[in-house]
Amino acid sequence: MRVASIDVRLERRLAVWRGTALLVTSGSLLLALVVGGIFLKLTGHPPLDVYRELAKTAYFNWYGFTDTLGASTPLVLTGLAAAVGFKMNLYNIGAEGQLFLGGIASAWAGIAIVPGMPGPLAVLTVMFAGALGGAAWAFIPALTRAYFNTSEIVTTLMFNFIGLYLMQYLIQGSYSYWRDPKIVGFPQGKEIVDAARLPHWNFPADSMFGIAFPPGRTQVHLGLAFGVIAALGLWVLIERTRFGYGVRVTGDSPAAARYAGISIRGSIIVVMLISGALAGLAGAGIVAGQGYKLDPGGLAVALGYTGIVVAALARSNPFAVVVVAVLLGGLRTGADNMQSAPDNLKIPVAIAGMLEGAVLICALGGELFRTHRISVRRVPSNSDREEHLSGAVGVGVSP
């Protein structure tokens, strides 16, 4: 594109400065809001007021913010599940199904094996069962990928559907061990024992840090701590351990891994198992922290797929996953909470999903600007040509 004698074009950045990544990500988020705003305007909602209300109910209100943290907890874990795979170019699309299996396994543990156990042990057992369930669901795709090079994208995706129908069958389609036989009418899951339930954080007093809080129970439960610890653990594992080094080498160049004697198969299997375990933990957190039973409706809300969005936006950095999960969790909470807002601000819940999509698309578009820069340069126009021929040096300026 030429504008007068100014030449504007895209040029590949040679080194990506860390700040650029942050700037581009924020820019993409802003653009997504603009796109969403246009949509809101078209459907007859005042965008600015909607956003203000959304922000208020999701982030700038203590109940809203704690709701957001609660909603973000599974996203942190599914985000990490996707991120760990990205580190070695493995695309585990199956966090969704692994989360269901985590839910099934933890509900079973909560009903069958923990009664009688002391509280902390019961909680740990239930969460462990969830991780195990998720990992088990990732195991077959891991094996086929490692030994037959079958695309894990396809296998894990298919396992999502098997997991979904299995979960629905257990509650709605049969009188299984998970279903509560006492409830007639709408089928529901059996509740897990009290000791296995994740404690919620409650405002201890009506004032903290000098700020007045309404006392009471919040949606923040111990699952969030599992998420944050998992993020920390994952970072240490990938950046600071021998195993993580192998994963990074394999992701960078399989030939170099072979040369170094790093087991590519082993890395694939272990990374897939870790990914599945994290997604399974997310399911366990929902069972043991929110519903206290296996509830297909509460689990099948695309948390696994949203985790992929979270990991992509966070560029698979575990700490960024936590931040992005909270941002996206807020969208969900905000849209939910606004159902009680005045009529003109009452937006469809689906708007949260739409904004999520807009954020992803803008972020992927923004990726171009992270790796390329716009360069503006003065071009010697035709009248300058003589000057060049006579050997004078024209100097272009690049910003």
Add this chain to the structure above:
Amino acid sequence: MSPGDLASALPMLRIRGVTKSFPGVVANDSVDLDIRRGEVHTLLGENGAGKSTLAAMLAGLYRPDSGTMVLDGKPVNFANPREAQSRGIGMVHQHFRLVERFTVAENIALGDTSQPWKLDTRALESDVQRIGEEFGLPVRPDARISDLSVGERQRVEIVKTLYRGAEVLLLDEPTAVLTPQEVDALFVTVRAMRESGKAVVFISHKLVEVMAISDVVTVLRAGKVTGTVQTRDTNQAELARLMVGREVELSSLRAMGVRGSALLSVSCVGLVASKRHVLRDISFDVHGGEIVGIAGVSGNGQRELAETIAGIRAPSTGSISVASQSVGGKGPRKTRAAGLSFVPEDRLGTGLAPSMSIAENLLLTRPRSLFISKRKVQAEAAQIIADYDVKAPGPDAVTSLLSGGNSQKVLLARELAASGDGATSNHVLVVASPTRGLDIGATESIRKRLDDLRQRGGAVLLISEDLEEVLALSDRVLVIYDGAMVYECDGASADRTTIGLAMAGAIATENSGHV
């Protein structure tokens, strides 16, 4: 003066004050360069001097930060390689950019926007044929790239640029991957281009070639032009001096100490890969205090042999031992632990993880503890940068952004470090084309280090297509042909003609007959 003389006297491409910086380095520092029609112009310089960067700017891959480039009187400012190509500047990279599954003709048409939407294969093939005949580039338009040798692929790349109307051809280290016969063929083409009034920019570290083919040589040092000389007025020694700033003489180095016990024993090794016998019944020993060279035309099993010895492949038959420990098929880590290190032919991507830093790459072949410590390797990386004169901003520099020669130095340094720094060593080093792409100063220093390992009692297996190098360093020379060892002789008294014949398969010993 006739009009023709005038045209050739005026430079076709005129570069003034071109500067290009990367984070931490000025790769080109106000470079002036004139390239004339009918001229072969060599860019010469140490590793990291900025030759590839300059060529890449001419080809539209990078844009200069400042300065001007004037082509046939018009200032140019290329946004991408396609734009440069359309103005008649074509480049052949060291790593070819061809689609393996496509035919030669399809590759030539690929990305060419002037092609009609429906490919006229017949016309295309006859054009390719014609260009091939004119410039001495025999290629079969309907051959698949995957069936071609390295030299043939390079020919396809050249035909591709000529087909798109290249008037200036940039060749970045084209001879590094060629056999001597292929180099001769390439030079025939280059001369034909010169005759037809095109310009060729040639990059090479081999001074013999530079003297043989070029008309003008421009020497770069640390991004600056330090001199332009006419080839007929200069000689190799002067070029070396201009380039490194001191006299360099590559002399032969031979064992001086006593030959020790066999540190590497390969016995009756055979390898079957994709149902083909790639190695046949190979047996030899490398003793402490000696360098054994393996000569051969590329593709005769050298790569597989090296990988088998290094434990990356398991031999189908036979056994391998390092310092009397049997290692065949036990994997790279056990093999290394037994005292063997390996410098593969492919550096970036196999020997080095490209998007990792120099420091992190040092960990690739070290025994790693459960938790890795970056601090220790950081210091070691800084030491290597200083000792081997690696042009890099620091230990955290990503290896894929280093110049070709500098990444090779990092790889060699890492593997040589495994031999320890004591007065004696019983380490085995298997090294493929150690000095390919290194400048003459670095070549000398790497050869000295290989020799040093030998004098300390280590064993070196040197695998190279560069016969000069094999002969200059080896105490014994083995020739590999079609997966079998067909000839063996003493390094000092080796006869080039016989070795050449053996490399071409004209001498076959008993053990190559079967299978």
